[in-house]
Amino acid sequence: xxxxxxxxxxxxxxxxxxxxxxxxxxxxxxxxxxxxxxxxxxxxxxxxxxxxxxxxxxxxxxxxxxxxxxxxxxxxxxxxxxxxxxxxxxxxxxxxxxxxxxxxxxxxxxxxxxxxxxxxxxxxxxxxxxxxxxxxxxxxxxxxxxxxxxxxxxxxxxxxxxxxxxxxxxxxxxxxxxxxxxxxxxxxxxxxxxxxxxxxxxxxxxxxxxxxxxxxxxxxxxxxxxxxxxxxxxxxxxxxxxxxxxxxxxxxxxxxxxxxxxxxxxxxxxxxxxxxx
Amino acid sequence: xxxxxxxxxxxxxxxxxxxxxxxxxxxxxxxxxxxxxxxxxxxxxxxxxxxxxxxxxxxxxxxxxxxxxxxxxxxxxxxxxxxxxxxxxxxxxxxxxxxxxxxxxxxxxxxxxxxxxxxxxxxxxxxxxxxxxxxxxxxxxxxxxxxxxxxxxxxxxxxxxxxxxxxxxxxxxxxxxxxxxxxxxxxxxxxxxxxxxxxxxxxxxxxxxxxxxxxxxxxxxxxxxxxxxxxxxxxxxxxxxxxxxxxxxxxxxxxxxxxxxxxxxxxxxxxxxxxxxxxxxxxxxxxxxxxxxx
Numbered sequence: 026x027x028x029x030x031x032x033x034x035x036x037x038x039x040x041x042x043x044x045x046x047x048x049x050x051x052x053x054x055x056x057x058x059x060x061x062x063x064x065x066x067x068x069x070x071x072x073x074x075x076x077x078x079x080x081x082x083x084x085x086x087x088x089x090x091x092x093x094x095x096x097x098x099x100x101x102x103x104x105x106x107x108x109x110x111x112x113x114x115x116x117x118x119x120x121x122x123x124x125x126x127x128x129x130x131x132x133x134x135x136x137x138x139x140x141x142x143x144x145x146x147x148x149x150x151x152x153x154x155x156x157x158x159x160x161x162x163x164x165x166x167x168x169x170x171x172x173x174x175x176x177x178x179x180x181x182x183x184x185x186x187x188x189x190x191x192x193x194x195x196x197x198x199x200x201x202x203x204x205x206x207x208x209x210x211x212x213x214x215x216x217x218x219x220x221x222x223x224x225x226x227x228x229x230x231x232x233x234x235x236x237x238x239x240x241x242x243x244x245x246x247x248x249x250x251x252x253x254x255x256x257x258x259x260x261x262x263x264x265x266x267x268x269x270x271x272x273x274x275x276x277x278x279x280x281x282x283x284x285x286x287x288x289x290x291x292x293x294x295x296x297x298x299x300x301x302x
Numbered sequence: 303x304x305x306x307x308x309x310x311x312x313x314x315x316x317x318x319x320x321x322x323x324x325x326x327x328x329x330x331x332x333x334x335x336x337x338x339x340x341x342x343x344x345x346x347x348x349x350x351x352x353x354x355x356x357x358x359x360x361x362x363x364x365x366x367x368x369x370x371x372x373x374x375x376x377x378x379x380x381x382x383x384x385x386x387x388x389x390x391x392x393x394x395x396x397x398x399x400x401x402x403x404x405x406x407x408x409x410x411x412x413x414x415x416x417x418x419x420x421x422x423x424x425x426x427x428x429x430x431x432x433x434x435x436x437x438x439x440x441x442x443x444x445x446x447x448x449x450x451x452x453x454x455x456x457x458x459x460x461x462x463x464x465x466x467x468x469x470x471x472x473x474x475x476x477x478x479x480x481x482x483x484x485x486x487x488x489x490x491x492x493x494x495x496x497x498x499x500x501x502x503x504x505x506x507x508x509x510x511x512x513x514x515x516x517x518x519x520x521x522x523x524x525x526x527x528x529x530x531x532x533x534x535x536x537x538x539x540x541x542x543x544x545x546x547x548x549x550x551x552x553x554x555x556x557x558x559x560x561x562x563x564x565x566x567x568x569x570x571x572x573x574x575x576x577x578x579x580x581x582x583x584x585x586x587x588x589x590x591x592x593x594x595x596x
Contacts, residue, residue: 068444097320
């Protein structure tokens with residue numbers, strides 16, 4: 026099932042190493058933090074010490090990068106066991122990972138690689154999401170990834186594929202509006218058509234971020250403030266999906282905590298406009 | 303000879319999906335050209351559609367470069383001392399060769415360097431890589447409930463077995479890597495810091511230029527974590543032998559017997575051993591054993 030408590034969470038930011046000291050010392054007001062699950066799926070040491078301190082003060086939502094729900098290969102049991110142990114520690118209300126693949130035959134790319142959009146692949150991926158959710162005993166949201174290539178074998182659009190997967194898996198969507206924008210620029214589709222087409226009631230969380238425009242491609246770099254076209258898509262997403270837990274991702278050239286948080290809080294304008302509407 | 307598997311024309315089964323993913327992974331993991339480009343024989347046009355701005359190969363190349371740069375950056379971050387010993391160019395070539403021979407098989411990049419020391423031929427560089435991998439282990443391996451000195455008192459040495467904490471890593475080295483790393487950090491605190499910024503810049507090159515010398519010396523070293531900080535601790539050869547024998551599952555009596563078999567009989571070993579165990583217990587190095595009797 027899609028997460029049910031998402032609408033009360035507000036605006037969060039990604040928990041990143043350069044901000045640890047500030048957060049632990051200053052305890053700034055922040056609705057919630059998103060952690061990268063894999064950074065804390067360890068057996069001991071400083072990462073877990075920091076996490077436990079954060080959990081004393083803040084709500085934490087887990088976001089993963091290595092479940093690889095779209096792999097042809099089965100789910101990695103070692104990864105799932107460690108993930109479940111972390112879920113129990115954080116009491117995350119839901120967890121998210123990407124609608125992508127990343128490893129095959131035991132060799133790992135450590136990337137979020139695009140899926141071929143076919144019905145067979147949608148069924149396969151949905152079945153794996155159900156398996157993961159059953160094992161982890163927590164709702165799962167799958168995130169649309171940004172992409173720079175499309176397969177010749179595609180039989181449907183990305184948003185048709187996403188819809189097919191989440192309906193079959195009965196899971197939530199982590200809608201990354203920056204990724205929609207990046208992919209729309211790289212593949213030449215209308216991002217608003219994408220937004221209108223996805224099942225809005227399944228959107229449990231939204232990601233916003235910045236990107237980098239090169240000559241022939243737009244890269245999903247998370248190293249800039251959120252640009253205007255992405256804010257415009259966010260506004261439309263809120264209009265379509267309602268008040269939704271929103272998170273700003275800033276992963277490279279990370280400025281101060283206050284600067285990142287201020288950028289994230291710009292989302293309030295759209296959330297308030299929606300509330301008044 | 304190009305031995306790549308052709309990608310399926312349609313993806314209508316999990317087997318088709320696996321074939322497509324295998325083809326694409328093989329293409330991405332091929333070493334890049336000298337200009338960091340995708341090799342021309344990977345057959346990108348068979349499975350990647352071009353667009354008005356980029357060919358199939360150029361689109362796939364974005365992913366290939368991401369793959370190589372991400373993994374190289376990871377090794378760059380995790381092995382600053384090895385980088386300092388080898389220099390940028392040799393380090394970069396070593397990493398490319400290593401990743402070609404040992405693609406990542408773990409979901410976590412933390413394990414990327416697990417085979418690096420055994421891949422290296424040069425004894426100096428190998429010792430440095432062993433210590434830096436030990437630091438990775440000591441950083442986030444488990445710290446189980448420590449046994450204290452009181453837990454050991456009164457136990458029968460011929461039956462007592464002690465486990466070594468997973469975050470305590472003993473190493474025998476032929477080079478003073480601990481002193482090298484400590485001196486490197488002292489002389490330039492930027493080495494670790496600059497490494498975390500992913501790409502080599504001028505500050506890193508300065509750090510490498512100022513790196514201290516790595517001296518040849520037999521060292522019995524323990525890399526360990528205490529209060530979530532990493533430390534090096536040198537041990538006497540006999541102390542090291544006792545510790546590693548206990549870690550291998552021997553009883554206390556057998557470990558001591560093995561370690562002192564060729565030791566100087568005139569030394570006051572009982573007092574020495576008491577002092578070692580007091581020290582190690584205070585550091586929390588022992589836990590209940592997970593190995594069965596050997």
